[in-house]
Amino acid sequence: MTPAERVGAVLSGGIPDRRPFACTLSLYGARLSGADTLDYYSKPGVFVAGQRAVVDLCSPDILFGPFALALEAEGYGSTLERFPDSPPSLKKPAVKAPRDTQVPRPQPGTDPNLRYLVDSVRALVADQDGKRLVAAVITAPCDLPILLLGMENWLEVLLFEPELAVYWSALALDHFEALASAYFSAGASFLVSPVMMTSPAFMNPELAERMIIPHIRKAFSRLKGPIVFHHGGNRLAPYIGMVRDLPNVVGFALDERDSFAEARVVVGPETLLLGNLSGPHFSRRTVESITEKTRSLLLERKDDRKFILATSNADIPWDTDPNVLVALRRTVEDGV
Amino acid sequence: MELIDRLFQCIMDARREDAKTLMVKAIAEMGYETALVSVLSPTLHLIGERWAADRISLAQGFVAGKVAEDFVTLGADHWSSLSSSTMGSRQSGRIAVIGNVEDDYHALGRSMVVSFLRLKGWEVHDLGCDVLAKEFVDQALSVGACVIGASAMMLTTARNITSIRKELDSRNLQGRIKLAVGGAVFNMRPELVAEVGGEGTAPSALLVPDLFERLRLLVTGHIGGHAVGQVAGPTQGLGALR
Numbered sequence: 001m002t003p004a005e006r007v008g009a010v011l012s013g014g015i016p017d018r019r020p021f022a023c024t025l026s027l028y029g030a031r032l033s034g035a036d037t038l039d040y041y042s043k044p045g046v047f048v049a050g051q052r053a054v055v056d057l058c059s060p061d062i063l064f065g066p067f068a069l070a071l072e073a074e075g076y077g078s079t080l081e082r083f084p085d086s087p088p089s090l091k092k093p094a095v096k097a098p099r100d101t102q103v104p105r106p107q108p109g110t111d112p113n114l115r116y117l118v119d120s121v122r123a124l125v126a127d128q129d130g131k132r133l134v135a136a137v138i139t140a141p142c143d144l145p146i147l148l149l150g151m152e153n154w155l156e157v158l159l160f161e162p163e164l165a166v167y168w169s170a171l172a173l174d175h176f177e178a179l180a181s182a183y184f185s186a187g188a189s190f191l192v193s194p195v196m197m198t199s200p201a202f203m204n205p206e207l208a209e210r211m212i213i214p215h216i217r218k219a220f221s222r223l224k225g226p227i228v229f230h231h232g233g234n235r236l237a238p239y240i241g242m243v244r245d246l247p248n249v250v251g252f253a254l255d256e257r258d259s260f261a262e263a264r265v266v267v268g269p270e271t272l273l274l275g276n277l278s279g280p281h282f283s284r285r286t287v288e289s290i291t292e293k294t295r296s297l298l299l300e301r302k303d304d305r306k307f308i309l310a311t312s313n314a315d316i317p318w319d320t321d322p323n324v325l326v327a328l329r330r331t332v333e334d335g336v
Numbered sequence: 337m338e339l340i341d342r343l344f345q346c347i348m349d350a351r352r353e354d355a356k357t358l359m360v361k362a363i364a365e366m367g368y369e370t371a372l373v374s375v376l377s378p379t380l381h382l383i384g385e386r387w388a389a390d391r392i393s394l395a396q397g398f399v400a401g402k403v404a405e406d407f408v409t410l411g412a413d414h415w416s417s418l419s420s421s422t423m424g425s426r427q428s429g430r431i432a433v434i435g436n437v438e439d440d441y442h443a444l445g446r447s448m449v450v451s452f453l454r455l456k457g458w459e460v461h462d463l464g465c466d467v468l469a470k471e472f473v474d475q476a477l478s479v480g481a482c483v484i485g486a487s488a489m490m491l492t493t494a495r496n497i498t499s500i501r502k503e504l505d506s507r508n509l510q511g512r513i514k515l516a517v518g519g520a521v522f523n524m525r526p527e528l529v530a531e532v533g534g535e536g537t538a539p540s541a542l543l544v545p546d547l548f549e550r551l552r553l554l555v556t557g558h559i560g561g562h563a564v565g566q567v568a569g570p571t572q573g574l575g576a577l578r
Contacts (some may be wrong), residue, residue: 081439081492089490092441092466152444155398159350204393207350 003061003132010308011250011272019298020308021332023325024279025054026067026137027087027315032057032322041068041088042112044120048127055132057322058329062308063128065121065136065188067315071113072139072179073147075106085318093150098157098164103148105174108182118182125187135192135228136183141219142197142212143232144172158211169215176219184225190250191227198243199234205242217246226250228274233313237263244271256281256312260301272306277328279311282320287327294331302336343379347399348392355403359410368411376407376455384542394444401448401541408454428457429556432548433476434485435463438496442489445519448541449485456545469499476513482555483548486534488519494532501533514551518544 001009001017009016029050030040039046051063068087070080077094094103108114121136128134139147145154145168157164180191197203197212220227229236229243230253237258243249244267251272254263258276267273277293285293294309301307309332316325339362346355362371383400386392432453436446443465453460461479463471472484484504488494497517504513517534529537535554538547 083492091439150441150443151394152398152447155395155444159395159399160352160402200393201390202394204348204396207393207395 002130003059004128004130007061007133007308010306013270013305015305018335019301019332020061021328022062022064022135022274022308022310023054023058023060023328024064024067024311024313024315025051025058025060025325026064027318028320028325029054031085031318037084037086038082041066041071041082042116044116044123047120048123051124052127058325060132060329062133062135062310063124064192065124065134065183066117067137068117069137069139069194070147071117072144072175074113075111076103076148078147087315090147093146093153094148095153098149098153098161098168101164101167103171105171108179114179114182118179118186121183121188122186133189134187135190136186136188137192137194138176138179138183140193140195140197140216140232141169141172141176142215143195144175145169146196159207165211173215173219177222180223180225180227184223188225190225191223192230192253193227194230194232195243196232196234198239199232199236200239201234205239208239209242213242213246216243220249221247223248228253228272231255231258231275231312237266241266251306251308253310253312260304260307264304270306272308273304274308274310276310276312279313279316282311282324283317285320285324287321287323290324291327291331294328295336298332298336339375340379340382343375343403344382347379347383347403348396350395350399352399352402352406355399356406356410359403359407363410372407372411372455376404380404380452380455380542384540387540387542397541398444398448401451404451404455408451429480429482429552430456430458430548431461431479431481432458432483432485433461433463433472433479433481435467435472435487436465437486437488437493438466438468438499440488440490440493440496440519441465442487442519445489445541446485446487449487449518449544452541453545453548456549458545458548469496469503472500473503473507473509473513477509481513483514483516483551485516485518485544485548488517489521490519491521491525491528494519494521494528497532497534505533512555514555516544516547516551 006016006020010020030037032053033050035046035050040050047066070088070090074080078090079092080088081091082088106114108118121134125134157168183191198208203212227248228251229249235255235257240263251274254275256276256278260273263273343355343358362375450460450462461475463475476484486497486500500515514535516536517529518537522528522537523539536547536551538544
């Protein structure tokens with residue numbers, strides 16, 4: 001089976017030749033290919049060369065477009081910081097006061113960052129030529145205002161300024177719809193969206209159901225393809241019932257602290273679950289520890305037809321030992 | 337007790353205006369000081385307990401900060417009379433300068449800390465985001481602060497706190513001004529507090545007044561020791577954002 005066939009088998013309820021796996025190696029491609037991260041996060045060709053190196057090293061069954069959510073915000077006026085060994089991150093939000101609504105409206109066809117994100121996915125899809133699925137990573141519509149206003153302003157608006165909340169939510173919805181559409185047109189098989197504001201760590205369920213979920217439902221209903229709901233750095237299983245029925249959601253990526261069994265009971269046997277080896281912890285893993293952890297997870301989920309082994313949370317760090325990734329691949333290939 | 341329950345529920349439901357109405361009523365009925373001691377403080381204590389157990393959301397913590405801020409505003413007359421009395425913050429030395437360090441713009445935790453400090457009678461000079469080390473120290477000297485609270489969310493910006501430490505040391509202010517540090521990164525990496533020259537941190541905005549009080553007592557010589565360490569408790573630190 002090719003990687004794409006393997007993942008397709010899981011999605012369609014068939015039997016793959018082995019368990020498929022996916023790793024958040026968006027950043028790591030830069031290290032493997034020796035690329036300068038400034039180039040890597042601005043030139044699609046450099047990004048694709050990095051992902052080729054990822055395939056050569058550990059041959060994951062799914063590849064991801066750039067995992068650099070902050071890039072979506074720069075066109076609105078947010079300031080980013082660039083690092084030699086990690087993705088760009090938000091330094092300063094675009095807007096100081098939420099009432100300053102006159103912000104630029106970057107479009108995927110013209111904004112340099114958005115064009116880079118979409119063209120990287122397009123180039124990666126062409127490079128893989130159907131052998132592997134390519135997923136595009138996109139900021140959740142309820143989270144984009146964090147990058148534009150800052151968390152404090154966004155909470156203030158959501159909780160106490162309903163008219164402004166409508167304005168910024170509509171802006172985020174337009175952004176999400178346009179970028180998602182561009183990703184699908186570029187050949188993305190599905191989207192992955194880390195979602196923070198639905199988590200009880202940020203918003204208690206009563207408030208989330210009232211203020212956030214309707215907004216996400218609207219955004220997801222406009223998608224022209226499937227989306228994976230990513231845990232966004234917080235536990236997802238305890239509240240997965242609240243987001244289980246969102247439109248176009250093909251699966252859920254769980255946090256490393258989540259219980260698959262708990263999530264499975266809520267979502268039923270036919271929903272795809274991905275996870276949950278913590279990506280950011282890979283730099284502290286040894287070959288032995290990753291082998292053991294991967295085997296244990298494969299064993300636990302061996303009867304779960306709708307499970308893809310994946311890393312959770314953010315990118316696998318720059319200083320991760322490549323042998324750890326090779327060990328992960330070998331363990332999955334050996335099976336349990 | 338009923339008032340506490342109702343105020344608690346208002347915070348849980350993010351009903352800030354209802355909370356304000358309740359506080360106005362409580363102040364009218366029992367006076368500002370009693371409302372603070374008998375209603376708001378016990379309510380915030382309950383919030384703190386939930387915070388410690390990870391049972392409230394960031395949004396609810398944010399609302400608690402706003403309610404505290406509203407209470408301080410409602411008592412403007414009280415605070416101004418207090419500041420002219422012998423118990424005022426200036427006389428007690430409860431003066432602090434607070435801000436997000438150079439290159440840090442994550443203001444949420446800082447603004448919550450300001451609310452809780454003011455509620456405990458601190459005179460707080462909030463310098464905002466992206467504050468240079470020299471500005472922290474100049475302002476602290478100018479207002480007679482005994483504590484500088486420096487907030488940073490990420491490792492990269494947290495390292496800028498070392499400049500404040502150097503600025504304090506180069507002016508021989510170690511004994512006069514203590515440096516409190518906070519932010520999500522310090523909750524994840526407690527060893528960073530000493531690494532950047534901090535003298536204490538708190539894992540929750542609600543616990544920052546306790547930390548500042550300990551640091552103030554170090555300055556006044558009422559307790560010995562060099563570092564206060566970490567005040568045990570909930571998960572949201574000085575300037576923290578998960």
